[in-house]
Every structure is written in C-alpha cells, then in structure tokens.
Amino acid sequence: MQAIDLPKGLASSNARNIAERLKSISGGKVLDVATGNGDFIRTLMKTLKDYGSFVGVDSSEKEVKSARKRLKGKSVRIMKMDAEDLQFEIDSFDTVCISYSLHHLDRVEKVLAEMKRVLKPGGHFIIQEPFRDGKQTEAQKTDILQHHWETEIDSLQGVTHHKTLAKQKILNVIRNLKLREVNIFESTHPVRCLFCSDKFRCDDPKNRQIMNESIREIDSAIDKLKKHPDLQIRTRLQEEGEKIKERIKKYGLAEASHVFFIGKK
Numbered sequence: 052m053q054a055i056d057l058p059k060g061l062a063s064s065n066a067r068n069i070a071e072r073l074k075s076i077s078g079g080k081v082l083d084v085a086t087g088n089g090d091f092i093r094t095l096m097k098t099l100k101d102y103g104s105f106v107g108v109d110s111s112e113k114e115v116k117s118a119r120k121r122l123k124g125k126s127v128r129i130m131k132m133d134a135e136d137l138q139f140e141i142d143s144f145d146t147v148c149i150s151y152s153l154h155h156l157d158r159v160e161k162v163l164a165e166m167k168r169v170l171k172p173g174g175h176f177i178i179q180e181p182f183r184d185g186k187q188t189e190a191q192k193t194d195i196l197q198h199h200w201e202t203e204i205d206s207l208q209g210v211t212h213h214k215t216l217a218k219q220k221i222l223n224v225i226r227n228l229k230l231r232e233v234n235i236f237e238s239t240h241p242v243r244c245l246f247c248s249d250k251f252r253c254d255d256p257k258n259r260q261i262m263n264e265s266i267r268e269i270d271s272a273i274d275k276l277k278k279h280p281d282l283q284i285r286t287r288l289q290e291e292g293e294k295i296k297e298r299i300k301k302y303g304l305a306e307a308s309h310v311f312f313i314g315k316k
C-alpha cells in the first residue's frame with residue numbers, strides 16, 4: 052500500500068512496517084486467543100505471507116457466535132474455550148497470537164504459558180496490546196480515559212476488564228516469555244486500519260461523527276448506571292462520564308498507541 056493512499060497519521064505510524072514484517076511470515080496453523088469477533092484473524096489473513104488454517108478461541112458464547120458469523124465460509128474454526136486451559140496438545144500450532152486482550156484476562160501469565168505450550172518450536176508468537184503511558188496526544192489520552200471509565204462499568208457488571216496496561220508491564224510480560232528473534236514495534240495505528248474503509252474519517256481526531264458516536268456511548272452507559280444501587284458510585288461515574296464528554300468535544304478522540312510483538316519459540 053502506497054503512502055499516497057493513506058491519511059497522514061496512518062502513513063506516519065508503524066502500521067505499514069508491521070504489515071511488511073507479517074508479510075514475511077508463513078502462518079501455517081494459526082491459533083488466535085481471545086479472538087472476540089475475529090478481527091485479528093481477518094487482519095492476519097490479509098497480511099501473512101500465507102497460512103494453512105485458523106483456530107480462534109474465546110470464553111464468551113456471544114463473541115463465539117459473532118466470530119462464526121463474520122468468518123463464515125473462511126478456513127477458520129471458532130471454539131468456545133478458556134484460554135487459561137487450552138484444549139490442544141503440546142506443539143500443535145505454527146503461530147499463536149493474542150490481540151487487544153491481555154487487559155481482559157484474569158491471569159495473563161497463565162494464558163501466555165498455555166499459548167507457548169501449544170506453539171511448535173520455531174513457531175511465531177504474536178502479541179498486539181495498547182498501552183496507556185508514553186507519548187500520546189490529548190486525543191489519545193481521551194480515548195484511554197474513556198476506556199478506563201468503561202472498564203469500571205464492566206467490572207460493576209461482573210465482567211473482567213482491566214485498565215489499559217502500562218507499556219513496561221507489556222514489555223515485562225513479553226520478556227518473561229523468553230522467546231528469540233524478537234521484534235517489538237510501537238504504533239499509533241493498528242495494522243487493520245490499512246484495510247479499513249473508514250481510515251480517512253478515523254484519522255481525524257475531531258471527526259464529528261466519531262466524536263458523536265462516543266458521546267452517545269457514554270450517554271447510554273450513564274443511562275444504564277441509573278439503575279445501580281450505590282448512589283455514591285453512580286454519582287461519581289456520572290460526573291466522570293460528563294468530564295470525558297467535555298474532553299471529547301475539546302480534544303477529539305484517537306486510538307491509544309500499542310505494542311506489536313513478534314517472537315519465535
């Protein structure tokens with residue numbers, strides 16, 4: 052993809068370099084852990100040099116159904132499974148990956164150890180995870196604050212969802228995996244943006260439609276909060292939600308930067 056086809060922010064991000072690196076990898080049999088609606092599988096299908104098949108696992112029935120629907124007709128098997136206890140033999144996959152999900156896990160180290168167990172020696176381990184610190188624009192900081200606010204609301208409803216991780220925490224987790232031929236990238240834009248029809252709209256932090264969508268999401272969460280029995284928590288979260296809406300109007304929104312890691316077992 053030529054820089055000329057891309058909006059400014061995306062062109063100056065590391066997304067194309069990450070895509071180039073992925074283009075040199077033969078994926079073979081790929082396992083995507085905490086696959087959600089299968090978004091990362093779709094990205095890898097477009098970027099890997101080649102691949103044999105994909106297996107996506109997720110613990111949520113709702114996500115499993117959504118991924119099956121979105122990936123219908125493709126060479127993909129989606130399974131409901133807890134990533135802490137992967138139901139696969141040792142050395143079963145040529146590539147294992149986890150994207151935007153470390154902060155959704157109860158026990159990150161347990162899941163990554165399981166992923167390493169099922170990865171063949173010489174296979175690729177890929178991690179994509181946003182971080183909350185480092186050099187980020189005010190628009191990115193707004194996105195991080197909104198995410199933190201949403202994690203608190205999810206937690207009230209019993210859903211595991213932690214705040215965006217600090218970059219050093221992600222790097223420590225990666226180091227503890229003790230992999231070789233390691234590549235670590237940082238990027239403001241994920242690889243999937245390269246293929247997205249909305250890339251010009253999203254590249255503008257002050258895009259009205261995107262700002263309004265986020266404000267609507269906050270309003271709807273505030274609405275649901277009205278039923279929460281604890282007045283103090285309810286009031287605090289409502290006030291914080293209003294402040295985030297003000298920040299969106301002032302600075303706009305942009306996705307938090309992320310770490311993209313590739314290593315070999």
Ligand SMILES: C[S@@+](CC[C@H](N)C(=O)[O-])C[C@H]1O[C@@H](n2cnc3c(N)ncnc32)[C@H](O)[C@@H]1O
Pocket residue numbers: 084085086087088089090091108109110111114132133134135149150151152155156157
């Ligand atoms: C943000 S979503 C996934 C995003 C997706 N991988 C992507 O890149 O677009 C996080 C997912 O982690 C899943 N998850 C959380 N804990 C899990 C576990 N122990 N085992 C499997 N999936 C888990 C959730 O159900 C959710 O679908």
